[in-house]
Amino acid sequence: MREITLSQAVNEALAEEMRRDDTVFIIGEDVAEAGTPFKVLSGLVEEFGTRRVVDTPIAEPGFMGIAVGAAMTGARPVVDLMFGDFIFLIMDQLCNQAAKTHYMSGGKLSVPLVLRTNMGATRRSAAQHSQSLHALVAHIPGLKVAMPSSAYEAKGLMKTAIRDNNPVVIFEDKLMYQDKAPVPEEEFLIPFGEANIKREGSDITLIGTSSMVQVCEKAAEILAAEGISAEVIDPRTIVPLDEKTLLESARKTSRVIVVDEGHQSFGVTSEIASRINEKAFYHLDAPVLRMGAMDVPIPFSPALEDITVPTPEGVAEKARMLCGGEMINAA
Amino acid sequence: MAKTKTNSEDYLRMYRQMVRIRSFEDNANQLYLSAKMPGLTHMYSGEEAVAVGICEALKTTDKITSTHRGHGHCVAKGAEFKEMFCELLGKEEGYCRGKGGSMHIADQSNGNLGANAIVGGSMGIATGSAFTAKMLGKDDVTVCFFGDGATAQGLMYEVMNMAALWNLPVIYACENNGYSEYTKTEEIAAGSITARAEAFGIEAHQVDGQDVLAVNKLATDLVARARKGEGPFFVELMTYRYHGHHVGDINREYYRTKDEEKDWKENRDPIIRFRAHLVSEGLATEDELDALNAEIAKDAEDAVKYALDAKYPDVSEVDMHVFSDIKHALA
Ligand SMILES: Cc1ncc(C[n+]2csc(CCOP(=O)(O)OP(=O)(O)O)c2C)c(N)n1
Numbered sequence: 001m002r003e004i005t006l007s008q009a010v011n012e013a014l015a016e017e018m019r020r021d022d023t024v025f026i027i028g029e030d031v032a033e034a035g036t037p038f039k040v041l042s043g044l045v046e047e048f049g050t051r052r053v054v055d056t057p058i059a060e061p062g063f064m065g066i067a068v069g070a071a072m073t074g075a076r077p078v079v080d081l082m083f084g085d086f087i088f089l090i091m092d093q094l095c096n097q098a099a100k101t102h103y104m105s106g107g108k109l110s111v112p113l114v115l116r117t118n119m120g121a122t123r124r125s126a127a128q129h130s131q132s133l134h135a136l137v138a139h140i141p142g143l144k145v146a147m148p149s150s151a152y153e154a155k156g157l158m159k160t161a162i163r164d165n166n167p168v169v170i171f172e173d174k175l176m177y178q179d180k181a182p183v184p185e186e187e188f189l190i191p192f193g194e195a196n197i198k199r200e201g202s203d204i205t206l207i208g209t210s211s212m213v214q215v216c217e218k219a220a221e222i223l224a225a226e227g228i229s230a231e232v233i234d235p236r237t238i239v240p241l242d243e244k245t246l247l248e249s250a251r252k253t254s255r256v257i258v259v260d261e262g263h264q265s266f267g268v269t270s271e272i273a274s275r276i277n278e279k280a281f282y283h284l285d286a287p288v289l290r291m292g293a294m295d296v297p298i299p300f301s302p303a304l305e306d307i308t309v310p311t312p313e314g315v316a317e318k319a320r321m322l323c324g325g326e327m328i329n330a331a
Numbered sequence: 332m333a334k335t336k337t338n339s340e341d342y343l344r345m346y347r348q349m350v351r352i353r354s355f356e357d358n359a360n361q362l363y364l365s366a367k368m369p370g371l372t373h374m375y376s377g378e379e380a381v382a383v384g385i386c387e388a389l390k391t392t393d394k395i396t397s398t399h400r401g402h403g404h405c406v407a408k409g410a411e412f413k414e415m416f417c418e419l420l421g422k423e424e425g426y427c428r429g430k431g432g433s434m435h436i437a438d439q440s441n442g443n444l445g446a447n448a449i450v451g452g453s454m455g456i457a458t459g460s461a462f463t464a465k466m467l468g469k470d471d472v473t474v475c476f477f478g479d480g481a482t483a484q485g486l487m488y489e490v491m492n493m494a495a496l497w498n499l500p501v502i503y504a505c506e507n508n509g510y511s512e513y514t515k516t517e518e519i520a521a522g523s524i525t526a527r528a529e530a531f532g533i534e535a536h537q538v539d540g541q542d543v544l545a546v547n548k549l550a551t552d553l554v555a556r557a558r559k560g561e562g563p564f565f566v567e568l569m570t571y572r573y574h575g576h577h578v579g580d581i582n583r584e585y586y587r588t589k590d591e592e593k594d595w596k597e598n599r600d601p602i603i604r605f606r607a608h609l610v611s612e613g614l615a616t617e618d619e620l621d622a623l624n625a626e627i628a629k630d631a632e633d634a635v636k637y638a639l640d641a642k643y644p645d646v647s648e649v650d651m652h653v654f655s656d657i658k659h660a661l662a
């Protein structure tokens with residue numbers, strides 16, 4: 001199968017959906033001729049024109065609000081938020097408006113909107129350009145949240161998101177834009193709420209989101225060499241969450257580590273760990289562990305930044321401890 | 332009174348709509364005072380000429396966005412008493428199936444995109460609605476209602492900037508009732524409100540919001556021009572609310588005098604003024620107007636009775652309408 005970058009995958013998904021549906025448009029800063037600072041959207045304005053690839057002033061709440069109104073009235077906006085960190089600026093429009101309109105109107109109005117943004121540290125971008133804030137969004141009922149872990153997921157999830165009649169937030173890992181993966185040429189969609197078992201195993205389950213899927217896969221390789229069989233699961237969307245697949249795996253392996261790049265406290269790892277504790281408790285041989293980003297603002301210095309996020313070695317080490325029974329008394 | 336339409340049917344409908352709003356509010360206030368209504372509500376009484384003068388210039392397919400003080404906009408855009416009182420009381424037959432209540436009341440089928448409880452929160456939505464009209468080549472015009480207090484929100488300046496850059500068919504209608512909550516407008520608004528729109532190159536007008544014909548004449552002209560692509564426009568409508576900020580705001584003398592309230596009610600009331608005009612122009616007799624008032628009062632009374640007896644939504648509705656296309660979010 002041909003291989004393309006995550007950036008190309010997103011671009012293809014958008015182009016295909018824009019060809020299919022005239023009401024789909026892109027709105028954000030420097031999305032047209034510039035194709036965004038990450039060049040993810042290059043070429044789209046040439047095909048679809050400035051009517052559907054709309055450059056805005058630097059006014060995140062403003063263009064997010066415009067997208068909400070456009071979505072409520074028959075268009076399908078794909079909002080480009082240049083950095084995930086800027087989500088704090090648009091919280092009212094996203095969480096008070098987009099997320100609640102369907103509910104507050106008793107189901108009469110819908111907001112079919114996609115918010116594309118990014119996440120991920122270790123790009124030496126410091127505290128305001130490195131955050132992974134998907135847990136904030138996942139906390140709000142009415143929003144769906146997708147976290148592609150490769151070019152394949154980036155394309156399939158984006159196409160599903162555009163066709164979904166709800167507000168969907170997609171977090172792309174900005175360090176993965178140039179990563180290649182096999183992506184079929186034929187059209188495909190990836191349904192929401194279906195986890196992907198990336199690697200089967202029997203001793204421990206490693207649940208990873210976004211780039212942490214690769215971290216878990218590398219950890220699984222390290223562990224395999226030591227005779228520990230790790231299962232790796234990518235939920236792909238955290239809202240909706242494929243609880244069933246995660247629980248089945250937990251019951252099978254009896255040990256689980258949840259790895260996610262959001263801050264560890266009050267985050268996605270905590271949520272998934274709790275659900276497993278509540279629903280698979282009697283199948284567990286060890287406490288479910290959380291591994292998130294360190295609870296500090298992301299530092300600039302490489303010497304500091306690199307220790308704030310989970311690594312394959314770190315995950316393998318914890319897995320070893322769990323499998324060796326070392327963590328039983330830590331609980 | 333400004334002279335505009337000569338069609339007596341239009342005039343009588345405007346009169347009727349203003350009386351319907353007043354009547355709705357009098358009943359809503361009674362429901363609150365007699366502890367039959369859950370929560371609080373903000374009365375539109377005194378501001379009727381604003382909503383009616385503007386909405387009478389709109390088609391059903393034109394859109395509006397409304398505010399926490401939204402009953403007047405809702406009636407003026409064509410809503411029925413029965414569904415409105417049901418919504419106010421949290422009943423299943425309410426426009427939002429009881430999920431919105433007073434602050435989110437809207438008859439969506441008549442182009443009302445919802446009342447917003449975030450001050451200024453709908454400015455993006457209104458602008459986005461106008462964006463859809465332009466992008467999809469529809470001739471809809473959108474009116475964004477908001478208070479003088481909302482002019483302090485940054486979102487307004489972000490979206491006016493884009494609306495002006497892109498010539499969107501939106502009319503920003505600032506209902507300046509002299510107060511935001513318990514604070515006089517001059518204490519929260521520096522300089523001129525219309526000049527702020529003018530700074531973006533937006534044509535701005537100030538109009539007597541107690542004169543329904545003046546409002547309607549201006550609105551008719553601006554709506555027609557917006558439809559032709561000459562928008563956006565900004566209108567500041569000078570008006571007054573008769574009740575407190577909300578129905579529980581009874582002792583108001585620390586922020587405004589009884590004399591001031593009396594002056595607006597006795598000398599500038601939009602309904603009394605228009606009624607005198609209708610009679611003096613020979614468009615209706617006192618008796619005819621009394622009969623109309625009585626008919627509306629009876630309608631309102633019947634609708635209140637109906638709503639009081641109507642069913643609450645079944646508890647199973649609590650997780651419905653969280654997402655489009657998912658019947659029960661928590662199933
Ligand atoms: C963002 C936000 N801040 C504060 C409030 C609380 N609040 C509700 S109404 C209101 C005053 C609004 O004044 P104005 O816009 O003039 O509208 P009016 O009530 O006079 O119609 C305030 C401060 C709110 N609902 N939303």
Ligand SMILES: [Mg+2]
Binds near residue numbers: 478479506509511
């Ligand atoms: Mg006010």
